[in-house]
Amino acid sequence: MERIASFTVDHDKLRPGLYLSRRDGNVVTFDLRFKKPNTGDLLTNAEMHSAEHLIATLLRNSKEKDAVVYFGPMGCQTGFYFLFDGSLLSLEGAVELLKEVFAAAGEFQGEMPGKSARECGNYINLDVETGRAVCGFYGALIADWTVELLSYD
Numbered sequence: 001m002e003r004i005a006s007f008t009v010d011h012d013k014l015r016p017g018l019y020l021s022r023r024d025g026n027v028v029t030f031d032l033r034f035k036k037p038n039t040g041d042l043l044t045n046a047e048m049h050s051a052e053h054l055i056a057t058l059l060r061n062s063k064e065k066d067a068v069v070y071f072g073p074m075g076c077q078t079g080f081y082f083l084f085d086g087s088l089l090s091l092e093g094a095v096e097l098l099k100e101v102f103a104a105a106g107e108f109q110g111e112m113p114g115k116s117a118r119e120c121g122n123y124i125n126l127d128v129e130t131g132r133a134v135c136g137f138y139g140a141l142i143a144d145w146t147v148e149l150l151s152y153d
Helices: 045-059 091-106 128-142
Strands: 017-024 027-033 068-073 079-085
Touching (some): 017 091, 017 128, 027 091, 045 068, 045 079, 045 128, 079 091, 091 128
Antiparallel strands (some): 068 079
């Protein structure tokens, strides 16, 4: 079997950041890493879930919403994947969009989007303050990110 590309990345050395993971036709996958190298510090379930609800909502309400294919957590819980249509949004545009939505989520005011039993199967662990904190941290981390920094070290 072919080895999955993300399994070839040395996760002991991988720093938190924003990376170009793969291209599948027009679909481009960004790898948003939050895990701190060599510490094992991962986001908690509540942190991941709360950040996911804020970012997914802001992406799907952005001016680039037609290019958004998917935003969600990695199975390994070290970050998120952002998939977008590369024919509708450039790499530069995707980096800028993520900067914008994470900055906005870090200052989000109002009720947590999708925080009800009807809207979310695990709404109990959603917390807007938690989501703001996680998004604020990551927004600051990628504030100066550029396309040149998208490659894994």
